[in-house]
Amino acid sequence: MDGGGGGGGVGEELTAQETALYDRQIRVWGVDAQRRLSKSHVLVSGMTGSTVEFCKNIVLAGVGSLTLMDDRPVTENAIQANFLIPPDETKWEEGSIAKLCCDSLKEFNPMVYVSVEKGKGENALQSFKLCLRNQTERSDPSSFEEEFFDKFDAVVVSCCSLATKKEINNKCRRRPKRIAFYTVDCRGSCGEIFADLQNYAYVQEVIALPWRNLPRKVAKLYFAMRVIENFEESAGRKPGEISHSDLPNVLALQKQVCEAQSFNDSFIPASLLERLLMAGTEEYPPVCAILGGILGQEVIKGLSGKGDPFKNFFFFDTTDGKGVIEDITPATPPN
């Protein structure tokens, strides 16, 4: 454990306080990994049940800093799977979801710097009032200059449109430094994580892959999530702004997409699409815990350089209880 070695820019020793607090996890990933973690900066956009779980995990683990973005005001619906915000309506007026989550997360670990980033161009109050008027609208970092992302080592987005995901992913990609990009979404009792550590494919490349070329037995949830995402985009819906009544249209879209891809549409069970539609914006808390846990581990692996991050999708479905990794990348990776 002599200093100087392969650590690469992780000089200083941990303090006695850090050693005592992180004792049990240092036994899992080592001191060097802990040092690298404590020098890393993470951005989370969209405070959902899954990202709240994720934030808890990396704050406890001792990441350097965590920046939260979510200008929406607190509503009952917005905190159904959120344990950071008490159901006290008088408190809800004190700030956005991100602000209230931030206040709570700060207490988890005084050694981690937790802050809130507001939407672009607005001062805090304006942005907040704007959101109050238009409850579901929320700013995300997709409109920020590329340089904004240089502050971070990992960016996690949740509950935003496919277009926004692509935009943020591309901005991270274009920076000279490596900025890992993740998405996490829970729809009812199903969940999905995507990871781009910039050594394989972008969201947009992955999404564009012809389905019939994918490995046999790719999780059905992959296709179902793409159909739903597609539907939301084409119908101009916000993420989760869907219901069972959309089923006929979704089935029609599924047929159309499958035909275009020469893909057997019976592979995507209608019952699965139905479940995703019925879930709407609901998140099943046990699934949030699982997604936040898996994502937490992946981000810690990525930031600390300890362990092998998975490539590049994770799926969980309560119905079969499997947590599956899928490698969905172009046959010949770019560059």
Place this chain on the structure above:
Amino acid sequence: MASERQMRAPKGAKVLMVGAGGIGCELLKTLALSGFDDIHVIDMDTIEVSNLNRQFLFRQSHVGQSKAKVARDAVLRFRPHINITSYHANVKDTKFNVDFFKQFKVVLNGLDNLDARRHVNRLCLAAEVPLIESGTTGFLGQVTVHVKGKTECYECQPKPTPKTYPVCTITSTPSKFVHCIVWAKELLFAKLFGNKDQDNDLNVRSTNSDSSVQPIEDVFERKSDEDCEQYVRKIYDHVFGYNIEVALANEETWKNRNKPRPIHIKDVLPQKLCEQNGNLEDRRVDSSMVSAMSSLGLKNPQEIWSLRDNTRVFLESLMLFIDKREKDVGNLVFDKDDQLAVEFVTAAANIRASSFGIPLHSLFEAKGMAGNIVHAVATTNAIIAGLIVIEAIKVLQNDSCNYRMTYCVEHPLRKMLLMPVEPFEPNKSCYVCSETPLLLEVDIHKSRLKDFVEKIVKRKLGMNCPLIMHGSNLIYEEGDDLEDDIAANYASNVEKLLAELPSPITSGTMLTVEDLQQELSCNINVKHREDFDEEKEPDRMVLSGWSPTSSKKDVEVTTNGGSTAPEATSNDKHANDIEVARAESGDSVGNKRKLSEISVQTPPQANDGITSKEMPAEVLENDDEDDVVMLDGGWQIGKKKKLT
């Protein structure tokens, strides 16, 4: 799904959580978010600093307070309208009896020791309440469902027993660093600071020494006029020099082994500490948190000290004990949270390792081994808690064909990080959930009733408050409310040899052993046997019928730290380890495609030999994607069938 049914099932269902630690904090949060509104939680522990990196309901300001109580208050902050009842108590307390357990729809375990797990398993069986059991180590974890009559109980499969080492490996022929740790902690530390009346094997030789070594004066006794540093240097020479020389005299032992090197204080540290380091007087400035590291200016617990530094720490820590902890000496038991004890054990183990040519280790690593510290991260606990809630809701919905045990693994197996497996049927030869008699081989003319009670009934069978019957004769019983004359009768019985009891035990006798609290009763057939292997069967008793037949219990590796039921016998944190159980698919032969290997390993940081566990198993690849994974291969109990 996601569904109203799932969200509705928890409403009004009274559930019991045992343990409010790593898994417990996550579980209580996820239960509350998932709609559970009547949760009872038992934990006897108080909060420690090393909990705070993962037990997120606790803060620095809560250190020292009841986990169950603080966890309850924290969860009520975000779900104020639900009922949470906390008990700062040991789950083995008699007030948590079968009637107490009967009020719950399901019991959820988030425990850290085998002893308490076995106890809860028995109460759940007696009360006929389903149990969901869980455990994590590093990135590994598992959740299992136990429903009486439907799935196997927690004890249907033998559990990994605490790691033990043969006496002579520890006293004479260590080959791994952990052997040196056990020697330093169980023998040397116990000899110097523990109860003087305890047996101690510190001077046991590997073979009968017919050499002319006669018991010398007790070097461990400090003479009244002896200077403190003089005394500790004498101890050093005795244990690292003289004892090794004596061992070397026995040529036979070293024929196929590397000879150890005696280490004498004059070669390592010719000068006294106080002569070479003026600052040392500083330590006499009183402090309750005495530490040899700080008085010697050693800062980094990750650093591997030289033999010289280890020697300095050894001497200094021993002197600090004598000087500053005088009142503790004589009744100390090694505690991983006792800094000075960890320093002493690290230094002693390293000096011994040096003597035997074994690589030295840092204090951080030595502490992990000596304390059997379980590697723990928040993420795994969160995932496992999520899986527990999913199973709990199935139990409430009585959805028994969808019960799953789930393994959380570090590297994907068949693309899976979370791997569900169908639960197994109860093991028909399980002495806990079936009524299968056990077989005890014992020398009835040499073993006393006391040995049977302590080593078999309590340690092996995990009974808390036993009662023993021979036919209709009650020969032994424990409890607070015994009449004096009866208690006196039992007290005289326990000292008797089995063959000399008022109703003598002979070969062929059947004994009935009961624990009224656990509502567990089992029959034991006795078979007389005279020859036992001293090394492998030191108890001179062999219990079979359910557990592994080879049990080497020589030097026990005891652990410390909080647990929900600390007992002399609860010395395993290994119960947290993953067992990727192996089972046989009951029906399918045709769809067997490919055999691969599962290998569950502990994280790379795992300490040598302490928790690393590799369990090969064969995976049955299944054609139909929606099938659960079935693992193949027989456990020693024989074939198990899938639950259908």
